[in-house]
Amino acid sequence: MYSHTLTPRLEKIAALINNSQVAADIGTDHAYLPIALISRGKAKHVIASDINPGPLERARSNVSKYNMNEQISLRLGSGLSAIAAGECADTLVIAGMGGLNIMQMLKEGEETVKKAETVIVQPMTKIPELRQYLYDSGFSGIREYLVKESEKLYVIIAFETQKTENKPLSELEKLLGRSLINTQPEHFAEYKELFIKRLKASIDGLRLSTDSQKLSETEKLLSEAEKI
Numbered sequence: 001m002y003s004h005t006l007t008p009r010l011e012k013i014a015a016l017i018n019n020s021q022v023a024a025d026i027g028t029d030h031a032y033l034p035i036a037l038i039s040r041g042k043a044k045h046v047i048a049s050d051i052n053p054g055p056l057e058r059a060r061s062n063v064s065k066y067n068m069n070e071q072i073s074l075r076l077g078s079g080l081s082a083i084a085a086g087e088c089a090d091t092l093v094i095a096g097m098g099g100l101n102i103m104q105m106l107k108e109g110e111e112t113v114k115k116a117e118t119v120i121v122q123p124m125t126k127i128p129e130l131r132q133y134l135y136d137s138g139f140s141g142i143r144e145y146l147v148k149e150s151e152k153l154y155v156i157i158a159f160e161t162q163k164t165e166n167k168p169l170s171e172l173e174k175l176l177g178r179s180l181i182n183t184q185p186e187h188f189a190e191y192k193e194l195f196i197k198r199l200k201a202s203i204d205g206l207r208l209s210t211d212s213q214k215l216s217e218t219e220k221l222l223s224e225a226e227k228i
Helices: 008-015 031-037 055-067 099-108 111-116 127-136 171-183 188-206 212-226
Strands: 020-026 043-051 072-076 090-095 118-123 139-149 150-163
Touching: 008 031, 008 090, 008 099, 008 118, 008 139, 020 031, 020 188, 031 043, 031 055, 031 072, 031 212, 043 055, 072 090, 090 171, 099 111, 099 118, 099 127, 111 127, 127 139, 127 150, 127 171, 139 188, 150 171, 150 188, 171 188, 171 212
Parallel strands: 020 043, 020 090, 043 072, 090 118
Antiparallel strands: 118 150, 139 150
């Protein structure tokens, strides 16, 4: 029986997946998430890929340890290219990577994304840019969650691949997250306070510069954020 405890981030991602016929974990590392999905009956089959041979060998060892070689397919490859053209994964997970890297994967793997129903991403950097891309691209049902791990807050974004026409993001929604502002999930108060703290630090710096327009825009953002 699988007994490994998932990190809070992976635990939240696992909680968002149910009744998947084929899930794909891109950048699987130790394959902890795929093993948990199979063990908990959340997915019937998982494609687990990594760009580096070392992590994939660790994943192979773990998969074998729990006798899941039939349910978990291990692949060496970059991004969504690890999923063959004739395959269809209904759930895609790309976690622990930079936001721009995730964007690039989604663009380059457009055909694979189209075949999926749900995509779950956990960006480490460039979150506003990734948000903007997802809304501009017309992905639907965009929802965000906050997870606290080792005293740090992380954003997890889930969305459906069926396209829609999204209302343009305001600057505050881009930076803080439309979904987070609307739902204010667990840890949102702390997330907002950290955002406000960064804005105040920017304002202090801008007051020493000659960029009066940027100062005015940042002060406006601060005022809006404090009203939430």
